[in-house]
Amino acid sequence: MRRAHAVEWVRAAEGELMARLPEGTLMQRAAAGLAATCAELLRDGAPGRVYGSRVLVLAGSGDNGGDALFAGARLARRGARVSAALLAPERVHAGGLAALRAAGGRVTEDPAEAERADLVLDGIVGIGGRGPLRDAALPWVHAAGQGAATVVAVDLPSGVDPDTGAVPGAAVRADVTVTFGTHKPGLLIDPGASYAGVVRLVDIGLAEVRGTGSAPSDPRRARGGRALGTEPLAPLFDGHVVEALQQEDVAALLPEPDAESDKYRRGVVGIAAGSARYPGAAVLAVGAALHGGVGAVRYAGAAAREVVRAHPEALVGEGGPKDAGRVQAWVVGPGLSQDAEAERAVTEALDADVPVLVDADGLRLLARRGSAPANALLTPHAGEAVALLAGIGVTATRDQVEAERLRHARALARGYRCTVLLKGSTTVVTGPTGPARVNATGTAQLATAGSGDVLSGLAGALLAAGLSPVDAGSVAAYLHGLAGRLSSDGAPTTATAITAALPEAWRRSR
Ligand SMILES: NC(=O)C1=CN([C@@H]2O[C@H](COP(=O)(O)OP(=O)(O)OC[C@H]3O[C@@H](n4cnc5c(N)ncnc54)[C@H](O)[C@@H]3O)[C@@H](O)[C@H]2O)[C@@H](O)CC1
Numbered sequence: 001m002r003r004a005h006a007v008e009w010v011r012a013a014e015g016e017l018m019a020r021l022p023e024g025t026l027m028q029r030a031a032a033g034l035a036a037t038c039a040e041l042l043r044d045g046a047p048g049r050v051y052g053s054r055v056l057v058l059a060g061s062g063d064n065g066g067d068a069l070f071a072g073a074r075l076a077r078r079g080a081r082v083s084a085a086l087l088a089p090e091r092v093h094a095g096g097l098a099a100l101r102a103a104g105g106r107v108t109e110d111p112a113e114a115e116r117a118d119l120v121l122d123g124i125v126g127i128g129g130r131g132p133l134r135d136a137a138l139p140w141v142h143a144a145g146q147g148a149a150t151v152v153a154v155d156l157p158s159g160v161d162p163d164t165g166a167v168p169g170a171a172v173r174a175d176v177t178v179t180f181g182t183h184k185p186g187l188l189i190d191p192g193a194s195y196a197g198v199v200r201l202v203d204i205g206l207a208e209v210r211g212t213g214s215a216p217s218d219p220r221r222a223r224g225g226r227a228l229g230t231e232p233l234a235p236l237f238d239g240h241v242v243e244a245l246q247q248e249d250v251a252a253l254l255p256e257p258d259a260e261s262d263k264y265r266r267g268v269v270g271i272a273a274g275s276a277r278y279p280g281a282a283v284l285a286v287g288a289a290l291h292g293g294v295g296a297v298r299y300a301g302a303a304a305r306e307v308v309r310a311h312p313e314a315l316v317g318e319g320g321p322k323d324a325g326r327v328q329a330w331v332v333g334p335g336l337s338q339d340a341e342a343e344r345a346v347t348e349a350l351d352a353d354v355p356v357l358v359d360a361d362g363l364r365l366l367a368r369r370g371s372a373p374a375n376a377l378l379t380p381h382a383g384e385a386v387a388l389l390a391g392i393g394v395t396a397t398r399d400q401v402e403a404e405r406l407r408h409a410r411a412l413a414r415g416y417r418c419t420v421l422l423k424g425s426t427t428v429v430t431g432p433t434g435p436a437r438v439n440a441t442g443t444a445q446l447a448t449a450g451s452g453d454v455l456s457g458l459a460g461a462l463l464a465a466g467l468s469p470v471d472a473g474s475v476a477a478y479l480h481g482l483a484g485r486l487s488s489d490g491a492p493t494t495a496t497a498i499t500a501a502l503p504e505a506w507r508r509s510r
């Protein structure tokens with residue numbers, strides 16, 4: 001599992017660790033890890049060696065600049081030609097600048113150096129950064145983007161909000177980010193994540209003080225109706241606030257049949273989706289559910305004929321969920337439309353007393369109620385999230401949801417008191433408390449009609465197979481993203497092709 005901690009936790013942990021160590025130890029650990037990565041990049045890149053390479057340090061006013069200056073000093077001692085741009089000269093890290101000068105480095109005021117450099121070290125701001133990058137940095141950041149230099153972000157790309165991944169203005173586009181101690185949420189959540197390049201974690205000893213985070217905040221306090229932004233971002237639950245499943249985590253969660261399994265023991269998922277107008281959503285959701293590790297898929301609704309024609313394995317009926325027979329989880333909503341019959345299907349699925357995944361039209365209907373059962377998994381895209389937020393009295397635009405995914409997904413989970421999977425460039429899955437899961441396997445090629453229906457069917461099947469809503473949502477997002485990549489391989493893909501790639505995604509994940 002990849003874990004990310006909030007700034008508040010990082011500062012507390014670092015404070016505790018620093019109190020036990022000689023002054024400057026952590027910064028030297030950070031600088032050593034940073035310099036080692038830079039040396040490797042210079043050796044593997046165009047210069048082919050550290051000696052004689054041109055390195056530019058962008059140094060802001062805080063410790064992030066200190067890390068970069070000390071790393072620059074280490075590279076200068078190995079023969080690199082290092083210069084530093086001091087973006088706030090009166091507040092520069094004095095020890096870092098002295099070390100750089102002592103190693104032969106110099107100060108520059110010419111942004112064109114950023115275009116000529118082999119490597120640019122972004123030490124403008126780290127976890128102390130707030131709001132858009134200030135003007136002094138902009139010519140340097142622009143020039144670094146124009147040139148051929150490898151851009152290495154120190155701790156995180158400057159301009160990316162460390163806790164949310166929001167990018168409120170200009171930001172550094174890094175090829176590599178060297179982050180210290182633990183990942184930061186902004187490195188795992190778009191738009192910030194897309195600025196980070198390849199992220200490398202340097203151990204500075206924070207693991208020694210893990211578990212010192214304060215208790216999670218009470219979810220009841222955060223019940224909807226208030227403006228967002230007035231509460232602390234997220235509870236410091238077990239220290240980390242964000243986590244990303246890795247292949248071995250997914251492998252441990254995938255349901256596998258054993259010698260005693262039969263189709264009922266593996267779980268049966270019910271799909272209430274599609275309508276006379278949109279039968280395709282039903283066909284796609286059922287198709288994906290059939291690859292989701294359950295023993296059987298029941299379909300209930302108006303597209304029964306189309307479903308059984310496409311998938312003879314499905315058990316179909318034209319009535320609603322109530323008449324469909326026993327299932328271990330329901331998926332309700334894709335392509336359902338929003339008429340009285342659709343409303344009845346949603347009510348019956350919610351009343352079935354089994355875990356229920358609500359998507360698409362089902363979410364629009366749910367927003368009118370403003371509540372959901374605790375075992376529900378809601379799967380909105382940003383537009384549907386706006387409607388759901390309105391249902392609990394929170395006003396937000398689509399752009400705001402996309403700029404701060406974590407905050408809005410959490411607000412929905414708290415407001416509806418259930419699990420929420422917010423789709424998009426970084427899929428976020430979260431309950432009202434506990435760490436949020438983010439998924440990194442996706443590709444923008446997934447943004448194709450019907451791909452959400454595939455995700456719903458798959459996640460519903462995993463729910464029926466016994467996974468918790470958070471596990472079902474995050475494992476489904478992982479497999480769906482991987483299947484999207486496999487089916488696309490650089491070309492446009494389709495929902496049908498994503499479904500066809502699910503078995504290979506599953507095989508590669510177990
Ligand atoms: N605290 C520690 O023990 C360690 C900290 N380390 C480094 O220290 C960093 C944190 O240092 P600081 O707390 O000094 O904070 P930063 O260096 O991240 O930034 C703080 C400074 O940047 C300015 N600033 C804030 N927002 C800005 C913006 N949008 N544009 C331009 N300037 C802005 C502020 O005025 C402040 O002076 C970490 O990210 C990491 O790189 C590492 O040395 C490891 C150990």
Ligand SMILES: Nc1ncnc2c1ncn2[C@@H]1O[C@H](COP(=O)(O)OP(=O)(O)O)[C@@H](O)[C@H]1O
Binds near residue numbers: 452453
């Ligand atoms: N830019 C993107 N990067 C990665 N995944 C994306 C992106 N845009 C959309 N997706 C994914 O594609 C799927 C689209 O689902 P949805 O919006 O419900 O589409 P539809 O309703 O057409 O099925 C979701 O899984 C979503 O996370």
Ligand SMILES: [K+]
Binds near residue numbers: 064123156158
């Ligand atoms: K930085």
